[in-house]
Amino acid sequence: MLPRLLLQDIPDTTSGLVFGYIAIGVIFGLYLLSLFLRARSYRRDLDIIEQTEQDND
Amino acid sequence: METTFRKQWPTGLTVLTVIAGAMLAASLAMIFLYAPMEQNMGWVQRIFYTHVGSAWAGAVGFVGAVVMAVLYLATRSRLWDVIGHASVEVGLALVTVGLVGGMVWGNQVWGVPWTWDPKLTSFAVMWLSYAAYLMLREGIEDPERRQRFEAVYAIVAVATVLFTYLGVRLVETTLHPHVIGPSAATGEGDFGLSTRMVQTLIFAVVTWTVIYATLLWHRSRLRLLRDSVDQARANLIGGRSLAAGD
Numbered sequence: 001m002l003p004r005l006l007l008q009d010i011p012d013t014t015s016g017l018v019f020g021y022i023a024i025g026v027i028f029g030l031y032l033l034s035l036f037l038r039a040r041s042y043r044r045d046l047d048i049i050e051q052t053e054q055d056n057d
Numbered sequence: 058m059e060t061t062f063r064k065q066w067p068t069g070l071t072v073l074t075v076i077a078g079a080m081l082a083a084s085l086a087m088i089f090l091y092a093p094m095e096q097n098m099g100w101v102q103r104i105f106y107t108h109v110g111s112a113w114a115g116a117v118g119f120v121g122a123v124v125m126a127v128l129y130l131a132t133r134s135r136l137w138d139v140i141g142h143a144s145v146e147v148g149l150a151l152v153t154v155g156l157v158g159g160m161v162w163g164n165q166v167w168g169v170p171w172t173w174d175p176k177l178t179s180f181a182v183m184w185l186s187y188a189a190y191l192m193l194r195e196g197i198e199d200p201e202r203r204q205r206f207e208a209v210y211a212i213v214a215v216a217t218v219l220f221t222y223l224g225v226r227l228v229e230t231t232l233h234p235h236v237i238g239p240s241a242a243t244g245e246g247d248f249g250l251s252t253r254m255v256q257t258l259i260f261a262v263v264t265w266t267v268i269y270a271t272l273l274w275h276r277s278r279l280r281l282l283r284d285s286v287d288q289a290r291a292n293l294i295g296g297r298s299l300a301a302g303d
Contacts, residue, residue: 010094013101013165020104020161024111027157031150035275042282043064049289056293 070274077264077271084110084257084264092257095248101165102248104158110261112155114269118148119187119211119218121273126208138204139284141211142194143276147269149187156184167232176225176233183217190214 088106095102125141128134160170171177190210197203225231234248250258 010096011099013099016101016161016165017103020101020158021107023157023161024104024107024154027154028150031153035272035279039279039282042279042286045286046282046289049286049293053289053293 070271070278073267073271073274077268080260080264080267084261087257087260091253093251093253095254097248098166101162104162106257106261107265108155108158108162109258110155110265111151111158113262114265115148115150115152115155116218116222117266117269118144118151118273119183119215122148122211123215126211129204129208135204138207139280140273140277142207143273143280145187145190145207145211147272147276149184149191150272151265151269152180152184152187156180172232174230174232175228176221176231179217179221179225183214183221186214186217 084106088103092103092106094100122141122144125137125144129137129141163172164170190207193210194203194207197206225233226235
């Protein structure tokens with residue numbers, strides 16, 4: 001009974017926690033995605049250039 | 058660290074990436090399962106650990122860029138410029154994570170996600186300073202001039218970091234609570250840290266510092282890859298020009 005009484009004083013801020021971690025995850029995830037996409041794009045460019053050089057040779 | 062791009066991930070980077078991922082999972086487990094519930098704020102207080110950890114690691118990134126800037130100016134080695142630029146970009150991403158987490162937390166505790174409080178305002182100035190760094194450097198064509206600009210800018214801009222994290226502690230009217238030491242009389246959202254909270258916070262700070270180091274390595278490799286593409290493209294165009302007799 002006593003622990004339940006004590007718990008009643010704690011505000012329910014679960015929605016803030018969920019929204020906060022979703023926002024953090026989205027920002028961090030977007031940055032990781034941008035690193036991955038940029039790396040993939042540069043690798044493709046490098047492969048195309050190397051292929052073109054080989055064709056020229 | 059390599060000075061030219063290699064397609065294969067170095068073993069050290071693979072190990073560091075796995076360690077960073079495992080530490081992030083462990084840090085989240087501590088935040089949700091080990092840290093005790095804060096009595097006045099409830100669940101939303103658990104954003105605090107990630108907010109402080111990522112904001113700290115972002116500041117490490119900006120200070121790290123100063124070290125790289127000094128090394129670049131002393132040696133003129135391109136490697137320091139590559140790492141310094143990467144450090145700023147990763148630092149900006151991490152302080153953005155801290156900023157967003159702080160805004161959601163502030164919305165619950167203060168009732169608004171943002172106020173023009175001294176701490177928050179100086180944080181905004183810092184964020185804009187480093188966002189401007191990334192935009193302005195792209196406008197300089199000459200590589201040597203761009204590298205000098207980056208080095209000098211990183212050294213000057215760190216003043217905003219020092220004020221945001223240290224100088225603002227002298228301001229008596231800030232709403233933002235201090236993590237270390239007593240908050241200002243106007244601080245709202247302050248709470249006493251229990252032993253488990255301190256342990257969770259320290260682990261989160263170490264975790265985000267390891268994440269910073271991991272991302273720094275990845276971002277530096279990305280820059281080397283881009284430089285390789287630019288070089289290969291220039292060689293290809295140069296070769297074609299010679300072949301055409303230009």
